[in-house]
Each structure stands twice: as C-alpha cells, then as structure tokens.
Amino acid sequence: MKELGLFGVTIPEDYGGMGLDLTTYAMIVEELSRGWISISGVVNTHFIGSYLLIKFGTDEQKEYFLPKMATGEIRAAFSLSEPEVGSDVQGIKSTAKRADDGHWELNGQKMWVTNGLLSAVVFVLMKSDPKADPPYTGMTCFITEKEPGATENSGDFAGLTIPPKIKKMGYKGVESTELVYDGYRCPPERILGGEEAGLGQGFRQMMDALEVGRVNVAARGVGIAQRALELALRYSQERKTFGRPIAQHQAIQFKLADMGTKVEAARLLTIKAARLKDAGERSDLEAGMAKLFASETGKEVVDDAFRIHGGYGYSKEYEIERLYRDAPLLVIGEGTSEIQRMVIGKKLLERNKI
Numbered sequence: 201m202k203e204l205g206l207f208g209v210t211i212p213e214d215y216g217g218m219g220l221d222l223t224t225y226a227m228i229v230e231e232l233s234r235g236w237i238s239i240s241g242v243v244n245t246h247f248i249g250s251y252l253l254i255k256f257g258t259d260e261q262k263e264y265f266l267p268k269m270a271t272g273e274i275r276a277a278f279s280l281s282e283p284e285v286g287s288d289v290q291g292i293k294s295t296a297k298r299a300d301d302g303h304w305e306l307n308g309q310k311m312w313v314t315n316g317l318l319s320a321v322v323f324v325l326m327k328s329d330p331k332a333d334p335p336y337t338g339m340t341c342f343i344t345e346k347e348p349g350a351t352e353n354s355g356d357f358a359g360l361t362i363p364p365k366i367k368k369m370g371y372k373g374v375e376s377t378e379l380v381y382d383g384y385r386c387p388p389e390r391i392l393g394g395e396e397a398g399l400g401q402g403f404r405q406m407m408d409a410l411e412v413g414r415v416n417v418a419a420r421g422v423g424i425a426q427r428a429l430e431l432a433l434r435y436s437q438e439r440k441t442f443g444r445p446i447a448q449h450q451a452i453q454f455k456l457a458d459m460g461t462k463v464e465a466a467r468l469l470t471i472k473a474a475r476l477k478d479a480g481e482r483s484d485l486e487a488g489m490a491k492l493f494a495s496e497t498g499k500e501v502v503d504d505a506f507r508i509h510g511g512y513g514y515s516k517e518y519e520i521e522r523l524y525r526d527a528p529l530l531v532i533g534e535g536t537s538e539i540q541r542m543v544i545g546k547k548l549l550e551r552n553k554i
C-alpha cells in the first residue's frame with residue numbers, strides 16, 4: 201500500500217501525495233473493501249487526519265506532518281469516541297487544561313480508536329473550556345504525537361498509554377484500541393490550526409471531516425456489497441438443488457436481482473456525494489444519504505449472499521463468513537444509521553423551509 205501511494209491519495213503533490221480528488225479516493229476505497237475492509241480501515245482514519253491538516257492546519261503543521269503521511273512513513277488516527285460517548289459527541293469528558301508554561305495538559309480516556317496502536321499521530325477532540333455554552337464551542341482538536349507500536353509512551357510523549365487491543369467480532373486486520381491520556385503535555389502549536397485560530401474550533405473541524413468520512417464509509421459499503429454479490433453469483437451457479445443450479449430457482453434469482461440493484465444504487469449515491477464535495481458544493485445531505493444507504497446495503501447484501509451459501513456460509517472455509525462479521529461495523533462507524541437519519545431529516549428541512 202505504501203508503494204502504491206495509497207497513504208497519500210488526496211494529499212497535494214507539493215507535500216508528496218498524489219493530489220487526487222475525493223471521487224477517485226472513494227473508488228479506491230471501494231476496491232480495497234471489495235478485497236478486505238480492514239485494509240481500507242488502515243488508510244481511512246489516516247485520510248481523515250490528512251483532510252483535517254489540509255483544510256485547517258497551519259503551514260508548519262502541514263509541512264511537518266503531510267510529507268511523512270503521504271508516504272505512509274507515519275500513520276494517523278482520529279479520536280472522538282469515549283467509553284460513555286459515541287453519537288453524542290458534545291458529551292465528551294476528556295479535558296485539556298492550559299499549564300503555566302503555555303502547554304496544554306490532556307487527561308481522559310478515548311475509545312475505539314482505529315490505528316490506535318500503530319499510529320504516530322492522533323487527532324483527538326478534548327474539552328478545552330468545560331464551561332462553554334453550548335458545549336461544542338469549548339472543544340479543541342489536538343494533534344498528539346506518540347511512538348508507533350508503544351503501549352507506554354515516554355519522553356516528549358509521556359502520559360499516553362494504549363491498553364491491549366479490543367477483541368472484535370470482525371474488522372480484525374486493523375487494531376481498535378483505547379487511549380488513556382494522563383497528564384500528556386501538548387505544545388500550543390499542536391492545536392489544529394494554531395492556538396489563536398484553532399482553540400474552540402475542534403468540534404466544527406471534526407464534524408466537517410466526518411462529512412468526507414461518510415463518503416469513505418459509503419464506499420466501503422459498496423465494496424463489501426459488490427464482493428458479496430460476486431460470491432453469490434458464483435455460488436448460485438455452482439450449487440445444485442432439485443436437479444438444477446440454485447440460480448435457476450426464481451426465489452434466488454429475485455434475491456440476486458435486488459442485491460445487484462442495491463449495489464448499483466449505493467455506488468451512484470456515493471459517487472454523487474463525492475463529486476459534489478469535489479465541486480465545492482454542499483454535500484452534507486448527500487453524504488448522509490450515501491452513508492446510510494450504502495452501509496445498510498453492505499449489511500443486507502452480505503446477509504443475502506450468506507443465505508444463498510446455505511450451510512457453507514457458516515463455515516470459515518468460505519469468504520462470506522468473514523464478510524458476515526465485517527459488514528455490521530458499517531452501520532455503526534462514522535455515525536450510526538439512526539444518526540444519519542437525524543442528519544438527513546434536519547438537512548432536508550433546512551433546504552426546504554416553507
């Protein structure tokens with residue numbers, strides 16, 4: 201993946217990346233997820249980190265991080281969630297407090313961090329002003345560096361511990377971890393966008409990044425659904441019951457028809473959202489729709505392909521068994537389906553006020 205330049209697809213060429221657009225990135229993510237969704241997971245939060253730097257970073261932050269991120273020399277993680285908070289991001293409890301020497305002291309526990317162990321940099325949301333009202337105006341994104349692979353950081357990065365990887369039902373090719381910040385000292389120049397421009401902007405910055413993150417998860421949904429469709433098309437022509445391939449039974453053919461139609465519709469919604477974003481137009485509604493439909497499609501099409509495999513789908517010898525464990529993540533990460541519906545409903549009403 202490093203040799204192919206996949207860590208720098210959307211990073212500008214000036215910083216050593218490929219400088220490609222979101223639409224091309226979405227097509228790459230679809231193809232990676234068709235092979236193995238975990239592989240796409242390795243680059244996905246890394247991509248969100250680079251988006252944050254490109255859009256909000258200071259020149260110094262871009263020059264320091266982007267060239268190393270473009271080559272994959274360092275990997276990035278993106279951290280909002282906490283043990284008690286996922287959907288309701290404004291409810292985070294982790295704090296950042298300014299010390300006498302101007303550094304910020306970070307404390308708190310983060311949860312479900314993709315690339316949590318192997319990353320060298322984590323874009324982490326902290327409460328920098330606990331009294332802010334509304335709460336999101338008192339949140340800041342800190343760019344925290346760490347030693348890749350170290351469970352206990354020391355020296356400049358002391359105060360950041362990574363507990364053992366979370367054991368998961370699927371998505372096993374990329375690690376998910378907690379992060380424990382306990383007196384971690386972050387210099388003020390590592391506030392995303394710089395202290396003056398970035399303090400109190402973290403929530404807005406990270407919600408902006410989630411919009412492209414949603415296109416990214418939608419593309420994953422298309423990729424896994426495409427693979428499940430391919431497996432079902434093959435198996436249904438090989439497996440015979442009642443004297444003919446099961447693909448010749450109308451009930452199976454109708455299932456295949458619905459699966460193929462949903463995959464195509466999910467792909468079109470995803471590409472539309474990506475193209476709008478690339479054109480600099482509003483894409484919040486479209487990204488929410490693409491994420492909702494494509495992630496649910498991923499799960500449903502995998503489920504149908506699993507059923508078509510009969511008993512063999514339950515065996516680890518068949519690829520569909522892995523897809524069946526990987527797909528449910530899609531309807532959770534980057535905002536659950538319920539949260540997408542909240543976003544879509546709100547945006548629809550905003551755009552159609554009477």
Ligand SMILES: Cc1cc2nc3c(=O)[nH]c(=O)nc-3n(C[C@H](O)[C@H](O)[C@H](O)COP(=O)(O)OP(=O)(O)OC[C@H]3O[C@@H](n4cnc5c(N)ncnc54)[C@H](O)[C@@H]3O)c2cc1C
Pocket residue numbers: 245278279280281284285286287288311312313314315368371376529532533534535536537538539
């Ligand atoms: C494998 C994996 C990797 C992840 N990677 C990352 C990562 O890299 N960085 C990161 O920050 N997070 C990550 N997450 C966390 C993920 O973003 C959250 O799990 C997700 O946002 C849901 O939050 P929650 O788990 O706290 O569920 P909750 O917010 O507790 O929600 C529980 C249920 O209630 C529903 N619900 C919540 N609020 C409402 C409402 N207002 N109306 C209706 N229904 C509602 C939800 O849809 C859900 O069904 C990851 C999660 C997993 C499983």
